[in-house]
């Protein structure tokens with residue numbers, strides 16, 4: 241992804257599958273904007289600043305982002321395909337500890353590595369996500385410690401993450417994660433920049449919700 245794209249007025253961070261297997265012939269016909277960044281295979285991930293100490297980390301398939309404030313780090317999602325590399329990516333850019341973790345939604349392919357983060361941190365999610373995780377009892381995924389129904393702001397130092405819930409879309413509890421200073425909106429498994437929606441609209445549980453938005 242080009243740097244210029246990262247600074248667009250509204251950067252829609254792709255948090256779903258952004259690489260779909262296609263034949264070589266088909267690949268040649270794809271627009272340049274459909275490709276993700278080149279990942280060093282020896283390293284296995286890429287970390288880059290979007291703006292103002294907001295970073296994204298990707299393995300070329302899944303993505304997450306983290307926001308650095310004066311005393312720590314707010315991580316958003318923890319895809320198991322990135323796994324331990326998430327901690328390496330954070331350590332590349334700051335020595336500050338992870339103090340907060342946000343779950344975009346309850347699907348394991350986006351938060352299954354949450355247990356890698358330090359115990360005792362604040363974990364924020366929509367109340368429906370917490371209810372699902374309590375039923376699931378997955379030992380890899382800590383239960384959220386802070387939930388909300390419609391709106392929640394994480395304000396730390398001079399950084400802000402605004403979390404909102406606009407109803408069911410991809411699934412119940414899937415939230416909008418907005419960093420207003422950086423003009424970044426993260427909406428997982430709904431927006432696929434450069435691509436048509438994934439098969440079955442990314443297994444959307446509520447199609448009007450996917451198209452309705454806020």
Ligand SMILES: [Zn+2]
Pocket residue numbers: 345347350410428429
């Ligand atoms: Zn999902």
